[in-house]
Amino acid sequence: xxxxxxxxxxxxxxxxxxxxxxxxxxxxxxxxxxxxxxxxxxxxxxxxxxxxxxxxxxxxxxxxxxxxxxxxxxxxxxxxxxxxxxxxxxxxxxxxxxxxxx
Amino acid sequence: xxxxxxxxxxxxxxxxxxxxxxxxxxxxxxxxxxxxxxxxxxxxxxxxxxxxxxxxxxxxxxxxxxxxxxxxxxxxxxxxxxxxxxxxxxxxxxxxxxxxxxxxxxxxxxxxxxxxxxxxxxxxxxxxxxxxxxxxxxxxxxxxxxxxxxxxxxxxxxxxxxxxxxxxxxxxxxxxxxxxxxxxxxxxxxxxxxxxxxxxxxxxxxxxxxxxxxxxxxxxxxxxxxxxxxxxxxxxxxxxxxxxxxxxxxxxxxxxxxxxxxxxxxxxxxxxxxxxxxxxxxxxxxxxxxxxxxxxxxxxxxxxxxxxxxxxxxxxx
Numbered sequence: 426x427x428x429x430x431x432x433x434x435x436x437x438x439x440x441x442x443x444x445x446x447x448x449x450x451x452x453x454x455x456x457x458x459x460x461x462x463x464x465x466x467x468x469x470x471x472x473x474x475x476x477x478x479x480x481x482x483x484x485x486x487x488x489x490x491x492x493x494x495x496x497x498x499x500x501x502x503x504x505x506x507x508x509x510x511x512x513x514x515x516x517x518x519x520x521x522x523x524x525x526x527x
Numbered sequence: 528x529x530x531x532x533x534x535x536x537x538x539x540x541x542x543x544x545x546x547x548x549x550x551x552x553x554x555x556x557x558x559x560x561x562x563x564x565x566x567x568x569x570x571x572x573x574x575x576x577x578x579x580x581x582x583x584x585x586x587x588x589x590x591x592x593x594x595x596x597x598x599x600x601x602x603x604x605x606x607x608x609x610x611x612x613x614x615x616x617x618x619x620x621x622x623x624x625x626x627x628x629x630x631x632x633x634x635x636x637x638x639x640x641x642x643x644x645x646x647x648x649x650x651x652x653x654x655x656x657x658x659x660x661x662x663x664x665x666x667x668x669x670x671x672x673x674x675x676x677x678x679x680x681x682x683x684x685x686x687x688x689x690x691x692x693x694x695x696x697x698x699x700x701x702x703x704x705x706x707x708x709x710x711x712x713x714x715x716x717x718x719x720x721x722x723x724x725x726x727x728x729x730x731x732x733x734x735x736x737x738x739x740x741x742x743x744x745x746x747x748x749x750x751x752x753x754x755x756x757x758x759x760x761x762x763x764x765x766x767x768x769x770x771x772x773x774x775x776x777x778x779x780x781x782x783x784x785x786x787x788x789x790x791x792x793x794x795x796x797x798x799x800x801x802x803x804x805x806x807x808x809x810x811x812x813x814x815x816x817x818x819x820x821x822x823x824x825x826x827x828x829x830x831x832x833x834x835x836x837x838x839x840x841x842x843x844x
Contacts, residue, residue, distance in 0.1 A: 432714060442714075442730065444656060473712045477732065480659075481562050488577070489556055489563075503563065510565075511709075519744055522753040523811060 434471040436461075443479050450479065456497040458482050530599045530608035531632045533579035533592065541593070545584065552580040578629050588637065595636060610635055657720030657729035658684065664733040666707060668740050668750075669772055672798050675703045679733070684720050701733065706798040709737040709745070742770060748804030749796040753811050756780060761812045771795040771806055778808060786812045 440447050451466075453459055459478050461469040482496050491499060534541050537551045558564060559572040566572065582588045599608050662681045670677075678700055685695040699718065707713075712732050719729025737745060744751040754769060764782035768775045769792070776792065788810045796804025815822070836842075 473714050473732075476714070477661075477712055484562055485560065488560055488573075490553065499563070507710075515744060515746070518739065519751065519753070519809075522744075 432473060434476065436466045436469045436471075439471045439476060439479065442476050443483070445479065445483060449483070452493055453479055453482055453496075456493045458493070458497050458500055528608050528632055528635065530596075531575075531579070531630060532596070533582055536575055536579040537583065539583075541596075545586075548580070548583045552576060552584070556580075575630075578633050581629075582633070582637070592636070608632070655723035655726035657722040657727070659729040659732060660719045661712075661732040661734060663736045664701075664703075664713070665736045665738045666703065667738050668743060668745070668797070670703065671705065671707055671737070672772060673705050675705075677701050677703050681731070686721070686723075699731075703735075706800060707735045709735060711735045743772065743806075745797065746807070748799045750804065750806045752806060752808055754778075754780075754808045755811050755813045756784065757815065758812055761785070761810065769806075769808055772797075780810070784810050784812075786810060 434442060436447065436450070440450055443450070447466075454461065459471070459475040459482075461471045461475065463469040478500065482493075482500060485491055485496050485499060486493065534543070537543075537548060537555065539547055539551045543551070555576045556573065559566060559569045559576060561570045561573055564573075582592050595610060598611055660681060660683060662679075664677065664679060666677070678698065680696055680698045682694045683697045684692050686692055697718075699715070701713070701715065703713070712734050715731040715733070717728040718731035722728050742752055750772065752769065754767070756765070756767075760767070760780060761784045762782065764784070765780045767778055767780060769778045771792065772795070776795070778790065778792065780790075790808045790810070792806040792808060794803045795806035798804075818826070
């Protein structure tokens with residue numbers, strides 16, 4: 426049985442999980458792409474969502490040749506787009522329930 | 528094997544200079560990047576575009592490719608493309624252990640290529656760590672109320688003894704904690720692709736997808752159900768049975784209820800660490816579909832007795 430749990434990761438662990446050098450992670454944090462809890466690198470705590478955002482940021486950085494400021498903007502816009510799409514799907518579904526004869 | 532026209536893939540002419548190729552690549556990469564695009568074949572398209580660019584941006588590889596392209600043009604009738612006998616690339620021959628991201632066509636010409644060059648997807652780490660796998664895990668709303676166990680099956684790249692990469696199916700029993708949300712990820716360490724040599728395995732990321740429910744819609748940690756009412760139930764009030772995720776409950780509909788009105792049923796929403804959400808019953812007055820003469824008579828009486836103009840607002844404008 427594989428147990429999943431909401432995990433929190435240290436700075437060292439996120440470097441290991443994403444296979445990125447610490448300076449890249451710091452760059453991503455400096456641009457506000459992810460915001461770990463804790464005041465200094467020794468106290469930083471990251472969640473799984475931050476790992477996936479970091480990996481996505483790196484893919485966009487490498488594949489599309491976008492600088493980190495651009496990545497920060499792209500990721501926040503992509504998040505907003507996903508939220509709006511989700512909201513749109515939900516509203517559409519609820520509208521259907523009202524329009525269809527049930 | 529089909530001959531791949533890299534110029535056509537990048538939508539450039541064979542005479543295009545390196546600047547035009549780079550611009551075309553950037554445009555298509557932005558369009559099809561799987562992290563950005565909603566296109567159903569984004570990942571495949573992106574890999575294709577990336578592969579084309581890896582060849583055309585490299586002067587040596589491009590020259591070799593052009594030579595083969597000419598050869599393929601002269602040998603079309605042979606059915607499928609094969610490189611000329613004894614063909615060996617001097618530009619791209621590399622070890623073939625990481626060629627999962629490029630097509631057979633590419634591999635037959637240039638051998639394998641390191642994933643580091645092949646774009647971000649399924650990159651194998653520099654230290655040989657196996658690649659991470661990300662897959663969707665559909666979950667029914669009912670299954671989020673308490674800890675549950677799910678049997679999952681996913682495809683995993685596996686290297687056989689000859690170094691070839693095949694897809695194998697792996698099955699796991701996974702414990703899903705109560706209160707998981709749509710889009711949340713669960714990480715299973717070491718359940719991704721096997722690492723090379725003594726390197727660590729990749730990880731498995733399961734992305735939770737809540738399956739749309741036939742009755743309930745999700746609004747953050749609350750649920751919404753549409754409750755159809757007969758006109759007289761809305762007018763006179765009624766005590767009705769309403770389904771929840773955990774069994775039926777009685778709900779009192781007050782007299783003079785309207786379509787669209789929301790009633791809160793506390794604690795019958797989704798489970799969250801900070802406490803359960805609520806269920807909202809949204810009322811929807813529906814007309815009876817069969818009306819006989821007797822019923823019509825009642826409606827006629829109502830029409831003449833009730834002093835009601837539903838379009839009152841229009842007369843003021």
